[in-house]
Amino acid sequence: MPELPEVEVVRRGLVDHAVGRRIGDVEVLHPRSIRRHVAGPADFAGRLEGRTPTAVRRRGKYMWLVLDSGDMLLTHLGMSGQMLVQPQGKPDEKHLRVRLPLADGNELRFVDQRTFGHLLVDEPGERVEVPASVDHIALDPLDPEFVPEVFVRALRAKRTEVKRALLDQSLISGVGNIYADEALWRSRLHWARSTRGLDTAAALELLGHVTDVMSEALEVGGTTFDGLYVNVNGESGYFERGLNAYGRRDRPCGRCGTPIVREAFMNRSSFSCPTCQKAPRGVRPS
Secondary structure, three states, rough: OHHHHHHHHHHHHHHHHHHOEEEEOHHHEOOOHHHHOOOHHHHHHHOOOOOOEEEEEEEOHHHHHHOOOOOOEEEEOOOOEEEEEEOOOOOOOEEEEEEEEOOOOEEEEEEEEOOOEEEEOOOOOOOOOOEEHHHOOOOOOOOOOOOHHHHHHHHHOOOOOOHHHHHHOOOOOOHHHHHHEEEEEEEOOOOOOHHHHHOOHHHHHHHHHHHHHEEEEEHHHOOOOOOOOOOOOOOOOHHHHHOOOOOOOOOOOOOOOOOOEEEEEOOOEEEEOOOOOOOOOOOOOO
């Protein structure tokens, strides 16, 4: 699933290609991709047609185009969503779901193989600059308003495993499986370590690694594993080359040479070094 760096790369592309360009006749080619727009395809299209994006913003894994009407086109890429900018008339992608023609001769195309992503025209929430449906999502660590000390207090008050806390979007947004594993490897923490056992210094160190690893990924366009994540021009990211833990099962740890292990975690996988990241008592690598 695209995480904060990947979504931010797409957001920046939309700033360059969508802001200031009036939207034409919208086509919804698969209703599941706008399933959360409960008023249906006609209302979805009607609230977009003739409108002009004035900005593109993001919180965690969500991004949205601010429209001159005051509405917001909210996007969540899900597992395989892509927001592409293509010239009008170019052959459709196999999994094209929604088409938004732009006044400059290009069009925004929402392509989503697995249809877990979605688009929604939303209204502002209590915080006017944020859509109502994501107003509850926590700030992400790259947000200038993010306060590390507030996050650390909330993290240490949790009674859960540290990786579960990192994936809790009400606590900190934008962190997914890949960057959680990478930050934990850098911190020498096992994913099952209790948040209650972390002191303030260790929690701040972990947050620093979360911020660093996502910033580094952002610099090289994010992480692409299966070709599903691409930027608005269809280009892949290159951070896979810099991964130390995620997806490296049986490959040597870059610090100590011990083979990286994969463990089942929340219907997905966690990757860690059994030597550098000691598991809590009772947790055995699978």
